Amino acid sequence: MNFPAKPQQKKNIYLDYAATTPTDSRVVEVMIPFFTEKFANPSALYAASREVNGFLNDARRSVASILHTLPDTIFFTSGGTESDNLAILGTARAHAKSGKHIITSEIEHHAVLHACHELEKEGFDVTYLKPDSQGFISPKKVTAALKPDTILVTIMLANNEIGTVEPIAEIGKEILKWRKSNATMHPFFHTDACQAGGVLDLDIEKLHVDLLTLNGGKIYGPKGVGILFKRRNVSVKPLLVGGGQETRVRAGTENMPAIVGFAKALELVQENRQDENMRLIDLRNYFWSQLEKNIPRIRLNGADLAGNEMSRLPNNLNISILDIEGEALLLYLDEYGIMCSTGSACTSESLDPSHVLLSIGLPYEYAHGSLRFTLGKRTTKDDIDYVITYLPSIVEKLREISPVNLQVNPQVNTHPKYHQR
Amino acid sequence: MNTQGAKIRDTHGGSWLYSDIVKDHFFNPRNILKHGEEEQYEADGIGRVGSPACGDEMVLWLKIDSKTERITDCRWQTFGCGSAIASTSMLSVMLTENGGMTLTNALKIKPQDIMERLGGLPARKIHCSVLGDKALRAAVNDWFRKTGQHQRIITEGSKVVDSLLNITDHDIEEAVLEGAKTLEDVQQKLKVGIASPDAIPEIEQLIRFYSEKYYGV
Numbered sequence: 001m002n003f004p005a006k007p008q009q010k011k012n013i014y015l016d017y018a019a020t021t022p023t024d025s026r027v028v029e030v031m032i033p034f035f036t037e038k039f040a041n042p043s044a045l046y047a048a049s050r051e052v053n054g055f056l057n058d059a060r061r062s063v064a065s066i067l068h069t070l071p072d073t074i075f076f077t078s079g080g081t082e083s084d085n086l087a088i089l090g091t092a093r094a095h096a097k098s099g100k101h102i103i104t105s106e107i108e109h110h111a112v113l114h115a116c117h118e119l120e121k122e123g124f125d126v127t128y129l130k131p132d133s134q135g136f137i138s139p140k141k142v143t144a145a146l147k148p149d150t151i152l153v154t155i156m157l158a159n160n161e162i163g164t165v166e167p168i169a170e171i172g173k174e175i176l177k178w179r180k181s182n183a184t185m186h187p188f189f190h191t192d193a194c195q196a197g198g199v200l201d202l203d204i205e206k207l208h209v210d211l212l213t214l215n216g217g218k219i220y221g222p223k224g225v226g227i228l229f230k231r232r233n234v235s236v237k238p239l240l241v242g243g244g245q246e247t248r249v250r251a252g253t254e255n256m257p258a259i260v261g262f263a264k265a266l267e268l269v270q271e272n273r274q275d276e277n278m279r280l281i282d283l284r285n286y287f288w289s290q291l292e293k294n295i296p297r298i299r300l301n302g303a304d305l306a307g308n309e310m311s312r313l314p315n316n317l318n319i320s321i322l323d324i325e326g327e328a329l330l331l332y333l334d335e336y337g338i339m340c341s342t343g344s345a346c347t348s349e350s351l352d353p354s355h356v357l358l359s360i361g362l363p364y365e366y367a368h369g370s371l372r373f374t375l376g377k378r379t380t381k382d383d384i385d386y387v388i389t390y391l392p393s394i395v396e397k398l399r400e401i402s403p404v405n406l407q408v409n410p411q412v413n414t415h416p417k418y419h420q421r
Numbered sequence: 422m423n424t425q426g427a428k429i430r431d432t433h434g435g436s437w438l439y440s441d442i443v444k445d446h447f448f449n450p451r452n453i454l455k456h457g458e459e460e461q462y463e464a465d466g467i468g469r470v471g472s473p474a475c476g477d478e479m480v481l482w483l484k485i486d487s488k489t490e491r492i493t494d495c496r497w498q499t500f501g502c503g504s505a506i507a508s509t510s511m512l513s514v515m516l517t518e519n520g521g522m523t524l525t526n527a528l529k530i531k532p533q534d535i536m537e538r539l540g541g542l543p544a545r546k547i548h549c550s551v552l553g554d555k556a557l558r559a560a561v562n563d564w565f566r567k568t569g570q571h572q573r574i575i576t577e578g579s580k581v582v583d584s585l586l587n588i589t590d591h592d593i594e595e596a597v598l599e600g601a602k603t604l605e606d607v608q609q610k611l612k613v614g615i616a617s618p619d620a621i622p623e624i625e626q627l628i629r630f631y632s633e634k635y636y637g638v
Contacts (some may be wrong), residue, residue, distance in 0.1 A: 325476060327502035331439075331447060344502070345476045353476070365473035401453050401506065403480040403498035404473045 010337045013383045017376030018160050024220040027265045034257040042254055059263035066270050068203040075228045075246045076259050080194040080215035083228040084111040087190045087211040090236030091152050092119050098186055099149030105129045105137045106359040108156055133413045134303045135164030135360050139171045146178055150187040157193040161356040162302030163316025172208025188234050194218050198269030210234050221265025225258035280314035280375050287384045294392040297322045297408050315375040320366040322406045324398040332394045343370040361413030440540030446507035451514055454496035468559030471552055477501040481556040485564050491521035504542050504549035508535050512553040548598040583620045588613045590627055597631035
């Protein structure tokens, strides 16, 4: 087998933007003064504090205007995990008297799923909806699961593994209708929008959501900062107690450098999102066409690329390569400077393969051989060509030492049996 | 180069610290049986364990000198992660070096012997090295069967410890390999002993035994 010689100069090809993004230098620039000069605690009374407090308000206003809401509905947190936890644990605990039923999906991020598991321990009842074979949660399934004691529905805006964009606006509308016809304020509707912050319109009036999570580390902003949008009529029981910051919803001295960085990052990605989406869709589709041409027996996981362009995140490509295992592939790719991720069990703490891939009906052997490439701002066609130069022979080499020889079944997860659940 | 003889490279299980030996065997696997050569290889014993659905599958081909009972050649194919591939490669080297191992000695190889030769594995990768000795046992059994030595076949001595749930000592072993350290951990995975509290002392003893066997603690 002709195994291509390693490149003389190893390139670093980062294709894991769904894990985290590099911070934009323009973002870093606005953050710096808040470390050394504008370091005062925004809660104090003197002029230096009042100045910093002014910047805190500006950041809040800026985020609010992008979400088409009022500043007092934006709460700064330590990131996506905290915002998801606060939205779910906080809302459920504050509204438990009105009901103890929650609806979510099987393919949520663990920050949502594990929060739901916590609530189950506290006596809440959680319905986990199953997506279809491309990862879509149907609004009909959501309405069918609604009960008089449902207090919260939480469905992600876009999936982090397969990039499926959920019909949040439609689900939101259905929930509004339900609330109106039942003359109730429940259930509230939360969406985890972490993967969509730089991609989709975040207008909360169009999305019809009551709570929304975003984080900085996925939108070319700093890590360790996020926001929770929360309508005024939704009360949450705080997770952190202490000082009265963030109108007593989230105690702790405001992380000013990160907060101004987050606001700037969101502004920048939203400004440029349509052009960048188009560029990434072209690049991603080119990538898949080359993979399909050069590697036999592979499968695209998630929403169809030929379908509605915005039903899948523009930067997401999730594939299964049969007969080889994802971690082995990652190790090889790393030798060539290519960084991506896998849904294989061997990289997870739990020894189970990706819950998302299993939930869309893929058999274990497809999940073990899965790779996720997520493209971003710095990704070029040259990067994709570099991957295409090496990946096919890496696959060939690993298949050469594998005793397995499966055939791709395109209908693998569309069997009627799978849809019974 | 890692010089520490550590068996477990990372107790937090969060890192990718593979030793240079593991990397060498992963990128340059020894003794592979190429596709298409399986038929003409004329193995004396073949062992196949695992499945792609489990994340690991391994096939081992052995040539055995029936007079000396030494393993004269060993070839393999593995579907699995880096550790699984490197472990099989190392096992094939151990079996065939210095004129080949006798069956008696080969059957004494334990997962931690392979791990030691590899310069250790990250804690959460230990389970990847256990398939090798199972494949070896299957291949040797295959040879025993083919040569009519049925009395020598090694049967997996599973012992039921919780008869209500039909859980065996092997299930406990698997749970420990997957990271369970206490009775609570094992119960979370297997529910073992919850309905049969009489079994708990024996379960605790097995957890201690396997923890010691694989982790030395």
